[in-house]
Amino acid sequence: MIENRLFVHSVFVAIAPIIVAWFGLSVPAAILLVLLLLLWRWIVVLSGFVMPEKKPELVLATISASHFVEKVRWSMDRLELDYVEKVSGGTLGAYFGGRTVPQLKVRTGSVRSVIGNSAEILRYLWGRYAVEDPARAAFLEPTTDRVELEQRLDRHGVNLQIWVYRYLLQDRDLALHAWGANNPATPLWQRQALKLLFPLLAFLIRKSFRITEANFARAVTNIEALLAEMNERLEQDDNSLLAGNELNYTDLCFAAMTGLWLMPTGYGGGKADAVRIERDRVSDAMRGDIDRWIAAYPAAVSFVERLYSQQRKAPGA
Numbered sequence: 324m325i326e327n328r329l330f331v332h333s334v335f336v337a338i339a340p341i342i343v344a345w346f347g348l349s350v351p352a353a354i355l356l357v358l359l360l361l362l363w364r365w366i367v368v369l370s371g372f373v374m375p376e377k378k379p380e381l382v383l384a385t386i387s388a389s390h391f392v393e394k395v396r397w398s399m400d401r402l403e404l405d406y407v408e409k410v411s412g413g414t415l416g417a418y419f420g421g422r423t424v425p426q427l428k429v430r431t432g433s434v435r436s437v438i439g440n441s442a443e444i445l446r447y448l449w450g451r452y453a454v455e456d457p458a459r460a461a462f463l464e465p466t467t468d469r470v471e472l473e474q475r476l477d478r479h480g481v482n483l484q485i486w487v488y489r490y491l492l493q494d495r496d497l498a499l500h501a502w503g504a505n506n507p508a509t510p511l512w513q514r515q516a517l518k519l520l521f522p523l524l525a526f527l528i529r530k531s532f533r534i535t536e537a538n539f540a541r542a543v544t545n546i547e548a549l550l551a552e553m554n555e556r557l558e559q560d561d562n563s564l565l566a567g568n569e570l571n572y573t574d575l576c577f578a579a580m581t582g583l584w585l586m587p588t589g590y591g592g593g594k595a596d597a598v599r600i601e602r603d604r605v606s607d608a609m610r611g612d613i614d615r616w617i618a619a620y621p622a623a624v625s626f627v628e629r630l631y632s633q634q635r636k637a638p639g640a
């Protein structure tokens with residue numbers, strides 16, 4: 324609960340050497356400065372117990388367009404949780420803060436827990452809400468089949484990142500739009516930073532996702548293999564990807580992943596409207612892939628569209 328206070332303290336720690344050099348402080352004065360900074364940090368830690376910062380109980384750190392965020396956001400909306408979404412500009416948190424999104428922050432009294440990784444967040448939600456509201460949380464039960472399928476769907480999500488970035492990075496305006504540079508929910512300074520830092524961010528994305536033509540081709544092959552398999556499953560039974568199951572979080576996960584390229588109405592439950600990648604705005608090559616997938620996997624496409632129209636309620640709806 325003391326993140327903001329610690330941040331201010333860290334800024335002072337960073338500028339302390341400049342103060343020492345600027346004022347030509349002696350060694351004893353520099354030692355005194357260090358001791359004062361340590362004392363300040365201790366006071367900040369204690370203040371967390373005495374005067375905890377007022378934070379909402381559940382905060383979901385996001386970038387609006389993310390399919391991994393949508394996987395968690397949809398589950399939280401389905402649980403009808405009261406939470407605050409804290410939107411950041413795409414990639415900034417990863418390359419400057421070392422964290423991925425979604426990230427769930429949970430306040431329990433004066434303790435704040437932080438959970439990263441969509442699968443871990445869903446396990447937390449199940450563990451907590453299966454007790455508080457078993458019927459509503461049943462879709463989150465992590466059976467062996469579901470967890471195995473989820474792991475494959477998460478890898479599919481990474482292949483989709485390679486696919487989408489291969490196209491987006493060739494179109495600066497569209498990439499910035501998807502990262503939230505035109506989204507009023509993104510802090511203004513981050514919107515400016517995205518525009519300024521675009522060449523660096525594009526370079527980092529290319530390196531970290533290894534976006535080469537060979538990797539892109541491999542990603543497309545994997546994406547199509549998974550879509551073909553899910554399409555076949557859904558031709559047999561269009562209730563759930565896992566035959567004999569009620570609709571569960573793996574179905575929502577597949578829909579969230581597919582939503583990245585299909586962009587069904589309702590994607591994001593109202594939270595991703597400002598960052599939509601519309602089909603008429605993308606390059607011919609990207610649209611070619613999307614049209615090919617829509618034609619080749621009709622059972623998967625109609626399943627996702629049906630889930631979005633019938634199951635994706637916006638919070639409070």
Ligand SMILES: N[C@@H](CCC(=O)N[C@@H](CS)C(=O)NCC(=O)O)C(=O)O
Nearest residue numbers: 389391413414416417423424440441
């Ligand atoms: N394994 C992670 C993957 C999450 C991930 O790759 N998130 C992307 C957005 S789709 C991200 O954090 N990008 C960095 C950023 O935009 O700050 C999960 O399941 O949550």
